Amino acid sequence: MNIGIVGLGLIGGSLGIDLRSLGHQVLGVSRNSLTCQLAIERGVVDDASVNLTLLAAADVVFVCTPITAIAPTIQQLVPHLATDAIITDVGSVKAAVVEVVTPLWHNFVGGHPMAGTADSGIDAAQSQLFAGNPYVLTPLDTTPPAAVKIVEEIVRSLRSQVYFCRPEEHDRAVAWISHLPVMVSASLIEACMSESETSVLELAQNLASSGFRDTSRVGGGNPELGVMMARYNHKSLWRSLLSYRHCLDQLITEIEQENWHALEQRLQDTRKNRPSFLSEDVRD
Numbered sequence: 613m614n615i616g617i618v619g620l621g622l623i624g625g626s627l628g629i630d631l632r633s634l635g636h637q638v639l640g641v642s643r644n645s646l647t648c649q650l651a652i653e654r655g656v657v658d659d660a661s662v663n664l665t666l667l668a669a670a671d672v673v674f675v676c677t678p679i680t681a682i683a684p685t686i687q688q689l690v691p692h693l694a695t696d697a698i699i700t701d702v703g704s705v706k707a708a709v710v711e712v713v714t715p716l717w718h719n720f721v722g723g724h725p726m727a728g729t730a731d732s733g734i735d736a737a738q739s740q741l742f743a744g745n746p747y748v749l750t751p752l753d754t755t756p757p758a759a760v761k762i763v764e765e766i767v768r769s770l771r772s773q774v775y776f777c778r779p780e781e782h783d784r785a786v787a788w789i790s791h792l793p794v795m796v797s798a799s800l801i802e803a804c805m806s807e808s809e810t811s812v813l814e815l816a817q818n819l820a821s822s823g824f825r826d827t828s829r830v831g832g833g834n835p836e837l838g839v840m841m842a843r844y845n846h847k848s849l850w851r852s853l854l855s856y857r858h859c860l861d862q863l864i865t866e867i868e869q870e871n872w873h874a875l876e877q878r879l880q881d882t883r884k885n886r887p888s889f890l891s892e893d894v895r896d
C-alpha cells in the first residue's frame with residue numbers, strides 16, 4: 613500500500629519506520645527540506661517532499677501534525693488526493709478534530725495512538741512505539757465502513773490494541789487518565805513552590821525522591837501540550853477538574869476534622885481501584 617504521512621515528528625516518524633518495515637511504500641511530507649532529507653537517510657520514509665502533491669499516489673494518509681494544524685493541513689491536502697484515498701489523523705483529542713474534518717473529506721477516520729515519549733521531532737522517531745499500546749479509532753455512523761476497515765487493519769499490523777468509540781467518549785476518557793493528571797501534577801508542583809520558608813523549600817527539594825518524581829512527571833512536561841489539552845478538550849477536562857476538586861474538598865474536611873477512619877476507608881478504596889487502570893505488567 614502507498615501510505616502518506618504529513619508531519620514527520622515523534623508520531624509521524626515512528627509510524628513511517630514501522631509501516632516501511634511492514635513492506636508499505638511510505639511517502640512523507642514535512643515543512644522542512646532538512647527533515648525530508650533526514651527522513652529518507654534514516655529509513656523513516658521511502659520518499660519525502662515539502663510539497664503535498666507527493667501524496668497524489670497515497671492510498672491512506674496519516675496526518676501527524678500538532679492538533680491546531682490538523683484541519684488546515686487536510687484542507688490543503690484534499691485537492692491533491694485520489695478520490696478514494698483515506699485520511700486518518702493521530703490527534704490526542706477527537707471531537708474537535710472529527711467535527712471540523714469530516715465535512716472536508718468523506719473518507720476520514722479519526723484516530724489516536726495512545727503511545728508517546730517526552731521527546732519530539734524527527735530525532736524522537738523510533739520503531740515499535742505503538743506495539744502493545746492502545747490505538748483508538750472514532751468513526752462516525754456516516755464514516756464509510758471500508759475506510760474504517762483499512763485503517764483498522766493498518767493499526768492492528770502495528771501490534772496496537774484497537775478500541776472503537778465515539779469521539780466524545782474518547783475525549784471524556786482521556787480527560788480522566790491523561791489530561792486531568794497533567795493539571796493535578798502541575799498543581800502539585802505549584803503548591804510545593806508556595807512554601808514561604810526558603811530553607812524548608814530547599815530542604816524539600818533536596819529530599820524529593822521517587823514518589824515526587826512519579827507524581828510530578830506529567831505536570832513538568834511541555835506547557836504547549838497542556839494548553840492544547842485544555843483548549844481542545846475544554847468541557848471534559850473542566851468536568852474532571854470539578855470532580856477532582858470535590859474529592860480534594862472531602863479529603864481536606866476529613867483531615868481538618870481528624871476523621872482518620874473516613875480517610876483510611878478512602879485510601880483503602882483508592883488502593884483497591886488503582887489496578888483497574890493499569891495493565892497487568894505494570895501493576896505493583
Ligand code: NAP
Binds near residue numbers: 676685727
Ligand atoms: P512532534 O514530534 O512535534 O511532531 C509534529 C510534527 O508536525 C512536527 O515535527 C512538524 O513536522 C509538524 N508540524 C509542527 N507544526 C506544524 C504546523 N504548524 N503545521 C504543519 N505541520 C506542523 O509532535 P508529536 O508528538 O508527533 O505529535 C503529533 C500529533 O500526535 C499531535 O496531534 C498529538 O496530539 C498526537 N499525539 C502525540 C502523542 C505524544 O505522546 N507526543 C501521543 C499520541 C498522539 P515537520 O517539521 O516534518 O513539518
